[in-house]
Amino acid sequence: MKRTGSRRVEKGTITKGTNVTSITSSTIHGGVHTGPTTVNQIHRGRRSSRPTEYPVGSIGRDLTLRNYIRYLVERYHRFREADSSFGRGPARFSYAVIFKNIEREFKAPTYFVPEARFDELVEYLQQRIDRTILGKGNRARGIRNYASPKEFAAEQAGR
Numbered sequence: 001m002k003r004t005g006s007r008r009v010e011k012g013t014i015t016k017g018t019n020v021t022s023i024t025s026s027t028i029h030g031g032v033h034t035g036p037t038t039v040n041q042i043h044r045g046r047r048s049s050r051p052t053e054y055p056v057g058s059i060g061r062d063l064t065l066r067n068y069i070r071y072l073v074e075r076y077h078r079f080r081e082a083d084s085s086f087g088r089g090p091a092r093f094s095y096a097v098i099f100k101n102i103e104r105e106f107k108a109p110t111y112f113v114p115e116a117r118f119d120e121l122v123e124y125l126q127q128r129i130d131r132t133i134l135g136k137g138n139r140a141r142g143i144r145n146y147a148s149p150k151e152f153a154a155e156q157a158g159r
Helices: 063-085 097-106 115-130 133-141 149-158
Strands: 020-023 026-029
Touching: 063 097, 063 115, 063 133, 063 149, 097 115, 115 133
Parallel strands: none
Antiparallel strands: 020 026
């Protein structure tokens, strides 16, 4: 289809205190504020900072456990980035998805999961890492995808 001519937008003028603007047979009615503008900040329930302390008995309370979970999440992100270079999945992915999946699976935000469920959370994250293309390839070649919690704790203590 060829378009001929140019599209014209007709604008009306203010008549009798009411703003009326016509745009090719459509009419918009209503007052338009043209004076000084006030900007209101809207907060959508997100915290501006982390909680001062995690609850007693949660993974976030124990520095070693929290750091190991963070280590596994970072490994997962690196392995997922590698998946996109192999042509699997979207070129971009959301880093927050793993935290939402953990929250859905464990019914609590990542670092609020009880220490009693630490082993379950570790197994969940390790399975996610192992299911990536890079994780499968590493396992087939006998290359480890992550350190064990004990190895990680020993490495952290040695620094």
